[in-house]
Amino acid sequence: MSATEQLxxxxxxxxxxxxxxxxxxxxxxxxxxxxxxxxxxxxxxxTSAIGRFLTDTPPTDVEAILQSPSLHHPLGTDxxxxxxxxxxxxxxxxMLELAAVAGVLMSxxxxxxxxxxxxxxxxxxxxxxxxxxxWLTIPRLVLLLVxxxxxxxDSTFALAVLIAVFxxxxxxxxxxxxxxxxxxxxxxxxxxxxxxxxxxxxxRYLLPAMAPFVVISTITGMTAAIYQQVVLAFFxxxxxxDNWSVLFSVAYGQNAIYLPAAAWxxxxxxxxxxxxxxxxxxxxxxxxxLFDPRLRSAR
Amino acid sequence: MERSRPTGDDPRSPSxxxxxxxxxxxxxxxxxxxxxxxxxxARSLVRVLVMLFLVATVTFVAIRAMPGNPVDVWVQDLQDSxxxxxxxxxxxxxxxxxxxxxxxxxxxVDYMNNLAHGDLGDSIILSPGTPVTEMLSGRLAWTLFSVxxxxxxxxxxxxxxxxxxxYRRGGWIDRIITNGSAVMDAIPPVLTGIALAFYVxxxxxxxxxxxxxxxxxxxxxxxxxxxxxxSALAHVIAxxxxxxxxxxxxxxxAMRSSALSxxxxxxxxxxxxxxxSERTIRVxxxxxxxxxxxxxxxxxxxxxxxxxxxxxETIFVYPGVGQxxxxxxxxxxxxxxxxxxxxxxxxxxxxxxxxxxxxxxxDPRTRTEQDA
Numbered sequence: 001m002s003a004t005e006q007l008x009x010x011x012x013x014x015x016x017x018x019x020x021x022x023x024x025x026x027x028x029x030x031x032x033x034x035x036x037x038x039x040x041x042x043x044x045x046x047t048s049a050i051g052r053f054l055t056d057t058p059p060t061d062v063e064a065i066l067q068s069p070s071l072h073h074p075l076g077t078d079x080x081x082x083x084x085x086x087x088x089x090x091x092x093x094x095m096l097e098l099a100a101v102a103g104v105l106m107s108x109x110x111x112x113x114x115x116x117x118x119x120x121x122x123x124x125x126x127x128x129x130x131x132x133x134x135w136l137t138i139p140r141l142v143l144l145l146v147x148x149x150x151x152x153x154d155s156t157f158a159l160a161v162l163i164a165v166f167x168x169x170x171x172x173x174x175x176x177x178x179x180x181x182x183x184x185x186x187x188x189x190x191x192x193x194x195x196x197x198x199x200x201x202x203x204r205y206l207l208p209a210m211a212p213f214v215v216i217s218t219i220t221g222m223t224a225a226i227y228q229q230v231v232l233a234f235f236x237x238x239x240x241x242d243n244w245s246v247l248f249s250v251a252y253g254q255n256a257i258y259l260p261a262a263a264w265x266x267x268x269x270x271x272x273x274x275x276x277x278x279x280x281x282x283x284x285x286x287x288x289x290l291f292d293p294r295l296r297s298a299r
Numbered sequence: 300m301e302r303s304r305p306t307g308d309d310p311r312s313p314s315x316x317x318x319x320x321x322x323x324x325x326x327x328x329x330x331x332x333x334x335x336x337x338x339x340x341a342r343s344l345v346r347v348l349v350m351l352f353l354v355a356t357v358t359f360v361a362i363r364a365m366p367g368n369p370v371d372v373w374v375q376d377l378q379d380s381x382x383x384x385x386x387x388x389x390x391x392x393x394x395x396x397x398x399x400x401x402x403x404x405x406x407x408v409d410y411m412n413n414l415a416h417g418d419l420g421d422s423i424i425l426s427p428g429t430p431v432t433e434m435l436s437g438r439l440a441w442t443l444f445s446v447x448x449x450x451x452x453x454x455x456x457x458x459x460x461x462x463x464x465x466y467r468r469g470g471w472i473d474r475i476i477t478n479g480s481a482v483m484d485a486i487p488p489v490l491t492g493i494a495l496a497f498y499v500x501x502x503x504x505x506x507x508x509x510x511x512x513x514x515x516x517x518x519x520x521x522x523x524x525x526x527x528x529x530s531a532l533a534h535v536i537a538x539x540x541x542x543x544x545x546x547x548x549x550x551x552x553a554m555r556s557s558a559l560s561x562x563x564x565x566x567x568x569x570x571x572x573x574x575x576s577e578r579t580i581r582v583x584x585x586x587x588x589x590x591x592x593x594x595x596x597x598x599x600x601x602x603x604x605x606x607x608x609x610x611x612e613t614i615f616v617y618p619g620v621g622q623x624x625x626x627x628x629x630x631x632x633x634x635x636x637x638x639x640x641x642x643x644x645x646x647x648x649x650x651x652x653x654x655x656x657x658x659x660x661x662d663p664r665t666r667t668e669q670d671a
Contacts, residue, residue, distance in 0.1 A: 033478070136599055137599065137648065138647070140602070142624065143640055146637075146640055149628045149631065150361055231610060234489055263497060273490065274486055277486055280485065
């Protein structure tokens with residue numbers, strides 16, 4: 001707390017309205033979409049945790065290969081006779097873990113680069129914006145696939161880092177735009193006129209105002225990470241255990257697409273991935289509306 | 300897309316406008332159009348070259364300079380299979396056109412020199428000895444064809460849907476379009492593709508499964524004849540549909556927010572006050588101006604769709620670049636991989652440059668903005 005700050009009127013020091021505390025306090029404001037999204041996410045996390053820590057790998061069963069749903073196997077079986085439902089319940093944790101780690105990393109890089117550019121201005125801004133734009137236009141997925149195939153990325157964390165390094169630019173652009181508009185708000189201008197230190201302005205004035213946006217961009221990062229993981233798995237480049245994307249690519253590799261009986265082993269993980277993405281999108285959209293109505297539906 | 304929102308009239312075709320408009324300040328700038336445009340084109344050319352240089356360097360570092368890089372591994376494999384060190388290096392030299400024994404720096408110079416001459420080396424495993432450029436050229440055409448159709452269709456449909464959602468803001472149509480778009484945006488196109496192939500081709504059997512595989516039927520003769528073209532068009536439907544489904548959502552959302560901001564502009568209110576019909580306002584005032592900021596998004600979407608085509612082409616056995624990449628990935632044929640990375644980058648960059656220049660044409664304000 002510097003001495004100058006004591007001289008400021010209270011409303012200048014306080015973060016802009018619509019902050020985090022208010023959002024957490026008032027679940028009802030989430031709306032139907034947000035409730036479904038958050039509820040769905042909670043459900044997924046709980047079932048995945050149960051699957052990961054409380055169940056064993058389902059046994060293979062040569063007597064029951066590629067079955068359609070029955071009482072014994074509610075979602076059918078895969079090409080080695082394992083129960084699809086059990087596989088899906090077990091495969092969620094890896095998926096969520098990778099998505100969360102990659103999403104957070106992506107968001108950290110994006111916020112650092114976006115805010116750095118927006119608040120330094122001048123040459124630094126031009127360089128970071130150029131860099132972001134360059135990285136954004138390159139067909140990154142192609143490069144990601146090539147690099148993932150050349151070097152072994154055999155842990156969740158390594159894979160998450162790789163995905164984050166390839167996924168940040170779009171978020172960085174959004175953060176940059178947001179930070180630019182924040183910079184011009186009156187309370188920030190006032191702080192600058194008072195010659196408060198840049199680091200002080202960044203931490204006390206801008207970060208609180210950016211927090212909701214950072215949360216949303218983390219969720220967006222998670223959807224992107226899931227997306228890329230599916231692609232990597234499709235080419236056999238995800239060396240993790242039976243998570244949804246691996247289940248899906250293995251089933252596809254077994255030509256499940258041309259055998260309606262085998263389709264259950266293909267579409268169970270696909271449905272799980274789509275449901276996860278759906279919940280994430282719903283949550284981020286309702287949070288957007290909650291934190292800042294002006295943000296709603298902005299790209 | 301944080302550019303200031305469109306504020307004025309479009310000076311491209313004043314004569315076709317249904318109403319004479321007050322666009323005098325823009326028109327005054329017209330005679331000086333040629334020079335800034337030239338500058339803009341030069342600028343995008345420089346950018347393309349810089350990007351290419353960067354991507355080429357990254358691929359070089361990944362393939363050649365990192366410890367445990369695939370070239371070293373490959374040379375080692377050759378030696379293990381009975382060749383002497385010299386023979387293995389000579390073979391590597393023949394394929395890569397780089398002396399693998401020389402210093403890294405001189406290898407880098409050789410590599411760049413080869414690239415400048417359009418030489419991407421030869422394939423190692425997929426079809427040994429064939430130049431990569433030769434393998435790429437035919438396939439690039441198919442990918443451009445299918446991706447191009449998908450991109451343009453998605454742009455048109457997405458803009459239409461976004462416009463409708465903006466006019467009916469808050470209504471049920473708006474809700475369906477925006478939420479549907481947001482969800483479509485997040486579902487990987489490979490899943491859409493598989494679902495499409497499964498239901499249309501296998502479960503409902505609406506079309507014979509052969510028409511979902513390949514770029515044309517095996518019984519037509521490739522060339523400039525009607526049968527071939529019809530067959531190619533029929534086969535492009537499936538991949539193009541997937542590209543449309545994968546990108547239409549993001550266009551719709553972008554158009555919606557752009558159109559909403561235009562709808563709030565004073566000149567729209569003024570047009571209403573003048574008693575212009577709602578149709579005229581939508582077509583001539585709102586759509587035209589709301590479209591402009593979206594053109595820049597074209598480049599990003601293109602890179603995205605190009606990346607997505609790897610999977611989609613694999614599913615539909617479409618003989619494009621993506622399918623080649625998936626083969627190269629499976630067999631670790633990294634000269635081919637490297638060639639594909641560079642070729643797709645060039646393609647996307649050229650597309651971006653075109654979109655930039657086009658944007659300068661369509662929206663004179665971006666031109667002055669950049670030249671200032």
